[in-house]
Amino acid sequence: MRDFQAPGRSVTFGTEAMCATSHPLGAQVALDVLKRGGNAMDAAIAGAVVLGICEPQMTGIGGDCFVLWTPPGSNEIKALNGSGRAPAAASAASLRAAGHSAVPVHGVEAVTVPGAIDAFCHLAETVGKIGIDAILQPAIHHAETGVPVAPRVAFDWIGESACLQGRARELFLRDDKPLSAGQIFRAPGQAEVLRRIAREGRDGFYVGEVAQDMVDSLNALGGLHTLDDFAATACTPTDPVAGPYRDVELVEHAPNGQGATAILLLNILSHFDMGGMDPLGAKRLHIETEASKLAYDARNRFIADADHTTRLAHMLAPETAARLAALIDPNKAMEQAAPLTEAIHKDTIYITVVDRDRMAVSLIYSIFHGFGSGLASDKFGILFQNRGAGFTLEAGHPNEMGGGKRPMHTIIPGMIRRNGRVEMPFGVMGGAYQPTGHARLVSNLVDYGMEMQAAVDAPRGFPEAGVLRMERGFSEQTRAELADLGHRIDIATKPLGxxxxxxxxxxxxxEGASDPRKDGCALGY
Structure with a gap:
């Protein structure tokens, strides 16, 4: 039981249905949809699209998504890949010839075709109950009338708006300055796009005037995108990947997402007595950090577009984890493997919904970096993702940029099964941090028996760019002991995930839990 005299929040309980997400309006919309006869998929999509208005720096209709869900009353977990592809004419060789060693993060070269809208329309038709028209009405309303900017969103807006260029500056700045908490943000152009999708389905976005606006805007900036690239966009049903940890099973979306990294990380941690360590102590964070370095090195080598990922079985094999665990020195930090040229980020939204029939949905939806590419379409103001910056330009690499390929993705929805029963849909936002965040949350629950909200609240650390970034929740003693082990310590300026x-x-x-690092909440009834 938590200390009720200390700052914090309680878990939320419900018997009929529940939503947990990063903005209260998204959670409220999801529950409203459920009460109007929608199921968990309808509610998750409705809430997610609203979050694109509430948190435009994190996500939007110009982005991608991945989804895990269970049919009502079933423990089978289904998966859908809603990530878009590079334009057919994209070429790593051309970028290398132009002198680039990495895909320009805020250049038109990084803009991949948005995949989320196709996925949402497909899921509304095949899994949902009320149809895409009804699902999108709350987002249309809020895009038209506006929403007050929440405190965490305002914090991000200040730090991430420098990338906004051209038309995007007009749309997402006021008097050329970031919006502040409480100011009203409106997106009437996006409201019109959503009306067309509600009326015409995916064709309201991928063909016709909206697609022409996106292609013309990108081409004017030197992009290679065509109407055929947009018309050909199609989500992909797939099978999730899974792995055991102690007495639970972690289920993740398959590549091109990086979910397998979390499974490998837990496979490595299974070789250590994590439960015998202080959950906030240096020893636990040291082992987790070293395991993360090794798991991410494997990610960088193997994970790519599903058609180009050939060593997934090796990555998830128990003997691979055993060999990697043997490389960890409990008394000394190893150097972090040099990253590939693909960019990392810390921006996305996640929503999970469970309905009265116990359909569970785990949905993640992103435009990659803060405000994505920083580029928007001229007429409708669609903010483009820069997910193509997730490619590498290394010749011959599985994740090398190529026409029609999907890049390696950082966003990953998760689920936990125990004894074959689906117990917990969950997600930990935070870009590259997400596999470590998944593993740490699972370990907090399984190794330390933490209550759900405490497991979410607990401080985090992450090895990145040669340093161990630590949230302020760790003690000075823990930081000093980690420094003595050879870690270069950096106090994180932003929350991790x-x-x-x-x-x-x-x-x-x-039982719902929602991270205080965001503006959101868990709501149930």
Whole structure:
């Protein structure tokens, strides 16, 4: 039980349904959809699209998504890849010839075709109950009338708006300055796009005037995108990947997402007595950090477009984890492997919904970096993602940029099964941090028996760019002991990630937790 005299929040309980996400309006919309007869998929999509208006620096209709879900009353987990592809004419060789060693993060070269809208329309038709028209009405309303900017969103707006260029500066700045908390943000151009999608389905976005606006805007900036690239966009049903940790099973989306990295990381941690360590102590964070370095090195080598990922079985094999665990020195930090040229980020939204029939949805939706590419379409103001910066330009690499390929993705939805029963849809936002965040949350729950909200709240660390970034929640003693082990310590200036989770208890009660690092909440009834 938490200390009720200390700052914090309680878990949320419900019996009928629940949503946990990063903005209260997204959670409220999801529950409203459920009460109007929608199921968990309808609610998750409705809430996610609203979040693109509430948190435009994190996500939007110009982005991608990945989804895990269970049919009502089932423990089978299904997966859908809603990530877009590079234009057919994209070429790593051309960028190398132009003198680039990496895809320009805020250049038109990084803009991949948005995949989320196609996925949302497909899921609304095949899994949902109320149709895409009804699903999109809340987002249309809020895009038209506006939403007050929330405190965490305002914090991000200040730090990330420098990338905005051209038309995007007009749309996402006021008097050429970031919006502040409480100011109203409106997106009437996006409201019109959503109306067309509500009326015409995916064709309202991928063909016709909206697609022409996107292609013309990108071509004017030197992009190679064509109407055929947009018309050909199609989501891909796939099978999730899974791996055991102690008495639970972690289920992740398959590549091109990096979910397998979290499974490998836990496979490595399984070789250590994590539960015997202080959960906030140096020893635990040291082992987790070293395991992360090794798991991410494997990610950088192997994960790419599903058609180009050939060593996934090796990455998830128990003997691979055993060999990597043997490389960890409990008394000394290793150097972090040099990253590939693909960019990393810390911006996305995550929403999870469980309905009365116990359909569980785990959905993540992103435009990659803060405000994506910083570029927007001229007429409708669609902010383009820069997910192509997730490619490498290394010749011959599985994740080398290529026409029609999907880049390696950082966003990953997760689920936990125990004894074959789906127990918890969850996600930990935070770009590259996400596999470590998934592993740490699972370890907090399994190794230390933390209550859900405490497991979410607990401080985090992450090895990145040669330093161990640590949130301020760790003690000075822990930081000093890690420094003595050879870690270069850096106090994080921003929170590491943001988690949302719903536990489906065996007695049928739903238990929700939402990260205080974000503006959101878990709501149930």
């Amino acid at each position: 943001g988690a949302q989770a719903i536990r489906i208890r065996e007695d049928g009660v739903l």
